[in-house]
Amino acid sequence: MSQANAQALSPQSAAAAPPRQRRQTSDRAIAWLFITPTIVLLVVMNIFPLFYSLYLSFNDYSVIGSEPPKWVALDNYEKILTSERQRYWHNFTVTGRYALLSVGLQLILGFGLAMLLREKFRGSGLITTLILIPMMLSPVVVGLFWKLIFDPSKGFFNYLIYTNPRGGAEWLSDPTLGLWSIVIVDVWMWSPFVMLLCLSGLSAIPDYLYEAAAIDRASAWFQFRRITLPQVMPLLLIAVLFRTIEAFKAFDVVMGLTGGGPGDTTETVAVRLYSEAFLGKFRTGESSALAYIVLIIIIAISNLYIRALNRAREG
Amino acid sequence: MATIELINVEKKFGDVHAVKPMNLTVRDGEFVVLLGPSGCGKTTTLRMISGLEAVTGGQILLNGRDVTWERPSDRDIAFVFQFFALYSHMTARENIAFPLQAQGERREVVRQRVEDVSRLLRMEHVLDVRPGALSGGDQQRVALARALVRHPAAFLMDEPLGALDADFRETMRAEIKRLHIDQHATTVYVTHDQIEAMAMGDRIVVMSDADVQQVGTPAEVYHDPANLFVARFIGSPGMNLVPGRYVRGVLHLAEGATYKVPDAWAPSLDAATRGDGDLILGFRPEAATVGVDSAIPATVYATDLHGGYTMLHLELGNNTIIHARTTREAKYAINTPVRFDLDPAMVRFFDPATEAAIIPEVRA
Numbered sequence: 001m002s003q004a005n006a007q008a009l010s011p012q013s014a015a016a017a018p019p020r021q022r023r024q025t026s027d028r029a030i031a032w033l034f035i036t037p038t039i040v041l042l043v044v045m046n047i048f049p050l051f052y053s054l055y056l057s058f059n060d061y062s063v064i065g066s067e068p069p070k071w072v073a074l075d076n077y078e079k080i081l082t083s084e085r086q087r088y089w090h091n092f093t094v095t096g097r098y099a100l101l102s103v104g105l106q107l108i109l110g111f112g113l114a115m116l117l118r119e120k121f122r123g124s125g126l127i128t129t130l131i132l133i134p135m136m137l138s139p140v141v142v143g144l145f146w147k148l149i150f151d152p153s154k155g156f157f158n159y160l161i162y163t164n165p166r167g168g169a170e171w172l173s174d175p176t177l178g179l180w181s182i183v184i185v186d187v188w189m190w191s192p193f194v195m196l197l198c199l200s201g202l203s204a205i206p207d208y209l210y211e212a213a214a215i216d217r218a219s220a221w222f223q224f225r226r227i228t229l230p231q232v233m234p235l236l237l238i239a240v241l242f243r244t245i246e247a248f249k250a251f252d253v254v255m256g257l258t259g260g261g262p263g264d265t266t267e268t269v270a271v272r273l274y275s276e277a278f279l280g281k282f283r284t285g286e287s288s289a290l291a292y293i294v295l296i297i298i299i300a301i302s303n304l305y306i307r308a309l310n311r312a313r314e315g
Numbered sequence: 316m317a318t319i320e321l322i323n324v325e326k327k328f329g330d331v332h333a334v335k336p337m338n339l340t341v342r343d344g345e346f347v348v349l350l351g352p353s354g355c356g357k358t359t360t361l362r363m364i365s366g367l368e369a370v371t372g373g374q375i376l377l378n379g380r381d382v383t384w385e386r387p388s389d390r391d392i393a394f395v396f397q398f399f400a401l402y403s404h405m406t407a408r409e410n411i412a413f414p415l416q417a418q419g420e421r422r423e424v425v426r427q428r429v430e431d432v433s434r435l436l437r438m439e440h441v442l443d444v445r446p447g448a449l450s451g452g453d454q455q456r457v458a459l460a461r462a463l464v465r466h467p468a469a470f471l472m473d474e475p476l477g478a479l480d481a482d483f484r485e486t487m488r489a490e491i492k493r494l495h496i497d498q499h500a501t502t503v504y505v506t507h508d509q510i511e512a513m514a515m516g517d518r519i520v521v522m523s524d525a526d527v528q529q530v531g532t533p534a535e536v537y538h539d540p541a542n543l544f545v546a547r548f549i550g551s552p553g554m555n556l557v558p559g560r561y562v563r564g565v566l567h568l569a570e571g572a573t574y575k576v577p578d579a580w581a582p583s584l585d586a587a588t589r590g591d592g593d594l595i596l597g598f599r600p601e602a603a604t605v606g607v608d609s610a611i612p613a614t615v616y617a618t619d620l621h622g623g624y625t626m627l628h629l630e631l632g633n634n635t636i637i638h639a640r641t642t643r644e645a646k647y648a649i650n651t652p653v654r655f656d657l658d659p660a661m662v663r664f665f666d667p668a669t670e671a672a673i674i675p676e677v678r679a
């Protein structure tokens with residue numbers, strides 16, 4: 001290793017003394033040695049499943065069945081997009097509504113918190129850390145204890161917001177409140193993440209811009225609109241990108257809280273996918289097709305955001 | 316248009332003075348340069364005038380109005396920052412329009428004024444570029460345009476040419492001077508470059524160690540420095556300073572050399588030294604003339620040709636090197652003994668204890 005380094009550093013001296021034929025590993029070999037395990041893992045864990053599931057999405061197949069995959073071409077996709085589209089469409093609208101609500105609220109709350117914590121004051125470090133705690137918890141744990149918090153008889157959520165003094169709202173079993181309760185938990189858990197990104201964006205804005213703006217006689221609101229907002233916009237968009245992708249995959253918290261219920265009012269695409277793939281019929285082929293549709297949608301949305309991001313950066 | 320008055324203005328960071336109590340009156344339409352080495356408090360002074368920094372003592376008057384505790388936006392002052400401080404996410408045009416839009420000017424007015432000012436600075440071709448893609452000179456122009464566009468009462472400029480290449484500085488220097496003459500706007504201009512200060516200022520405020528050393532026209536600070544610091548700092552090279560002992564009209568320099576002080580100076584020097592004491596003789600390189608039967612002996616230490624003239628470095632003994640300006644044609648070999656005389660109107664004297672210049676009782 002050290003010899004290889006020495007050679008790399010001083011090619012002249014190596015050329016001056018004719019190289020003796022000795023067994024030594026070249027830089028290239030060492031590089032390969034480091035990379036190979038990663039590549040093997042990547043292929044086994046990621047790339048193979050990716051393409052195998054793509055293959056399965058064109059087959060009629062169930063992992064618990066005894067039959068081998070049977071090629072059906074686009075039948076699975078057709079089923080999802082035509083004959084069974086009503087319920088799938090419902091899953092997508094639930095997911096979309098959920099994504100819109102939770103990402104929107106997270107942005108407002110996260111950005112607001114970041115603006116408040118932007119100025120350093122006594123204990124602001126501690127407060128920031130405390131606010132970040134929800135983000136670090138396991139989603140399953142979060143789902144479980146929020147289930148208790150939402151509980152109409154034992155939980156304190158209703159008590160906090162004073163709904164209906166006689167018997168509070170049934171958050172998790174009410175068809176309209178069900179989605180809201182998931183949104184509330186997601187906002188509680190992930191606003192800190194948006195706040196963290198915004199804080200780093202805000203702290204990157206140099207003070208002299210505000211000094212210049214003060215000299216230019218800009219009001220606080222004008223400074224916010226014309227300096228603060230555009231300067232954090234790239235990070236804000238990154239937050240939106242991350243949170244939207246996450247929202248489209250919303251699964252763990254939903255399962256922990258409502259399991260998709262009541263009925264299928266909170267059944268997100270990911271929850272549906274799970275029930276298709278692993279509950280009851282184990283419809284592997286069809287669920288692979290659904291997974292690919294979700295993947296395509298996520299890629300499309302990400303692309304839109306990234307384009308917006310580049311525009312925000314370059315103007 | 317405005318006058319700016321500083322009355323005992325001071326700034327302390329903790330126990331350390333960044334600016335010691337300072338008095339200065341900038342007249343309407345005047346171009347005043349704050350000159351001094353790095354860290355002497357020039358930026359701090361400017362920031363206090365603009366309101367970006369709160370004073371820790373004293374008063375600031377703008378047009379006679381006490382603005383000491385007013386916000387920057389209430390002072391109607393434009394500031395050109397040391398490193399431009401352009402809005403990086405806006406184009407040059409948006410940067411320049413910003414102060415107008417902040418005041419809620421109408422769209423057509425904004426467009427017209429931005430156009431006018433960019434024509435004035437000859438920068439129409441860069442209006443749609445962002446600062447990051449602009450050259451230093453063009454960033455400088457954007458910064459100036461943003462300051463000019465609002466027609467403020469006064470301009471504060473913090474080393475606006477500091478970030479530019481040497482040859483481009485000369486061009487921009489002339490441009491700023493020209494702008495000042497056209498607009499006749501009261502300007503306080505900071506620099507640590509004494510050539511820039513001499514070239515641009517109506518008056519120069521020489522600062523050092525958080526304190527004002529001298530306030531005067533370029534000619535005053537050049538010919539009549541108030542103390543040794545100003546004498547050394549102004550001019551390149553600075554004033555020649557030769558220590559000696561003054562005894563009744565004659566200054567005894569190192570190694571037996573003597574210099575008979577001009578008659579006009581004798582009474583004030585007698586008074587300052589009570590007839591016998593240490594003094595420092597100061598003169599500019601152009602005050603010395605080398606001649607065959609001149610008074611003061613020296614040896615040639617080195618010579619540099621500066622295009623139009625030759626700078627002689629002469630050793631006086633005691634390792635004192637002085638600089639003398641001679642004609643381009645003059646040629647002297649190294650180590651040649653020479654003699655030189657001083658123009659009696661151009662010699663000055665300093666008290667080595669206080670470092671202050673000795674003021675002649677009656678100027679000849």
Ligand SMILES: Nc1ncnc2c1ncn2[C@@H]1O[C@H](COP(=O)(O)OP(=O)(O)OP(=O)(O)O)[C@@H](O)[C@H]1O
Nearest residue numbers: 328332333351352353354355356357358359360507
């Ligand atoms: N915010 C601050 N806190 C503490 N000390 C400061 C602060 N700002 C400036 N100083 C100190 O005040 C002194 C004067 O600083 P100032 O920036 O005014 O110098 P300057 O003359 O503009 O120098 P330069 O030519 O390097 O720009 C310096 O010693 C500096 O360290």
Ligand SMILES: [Mg+2]
Nearest residue numbers: 357358397473
């Ligand atoms: Mg400075």
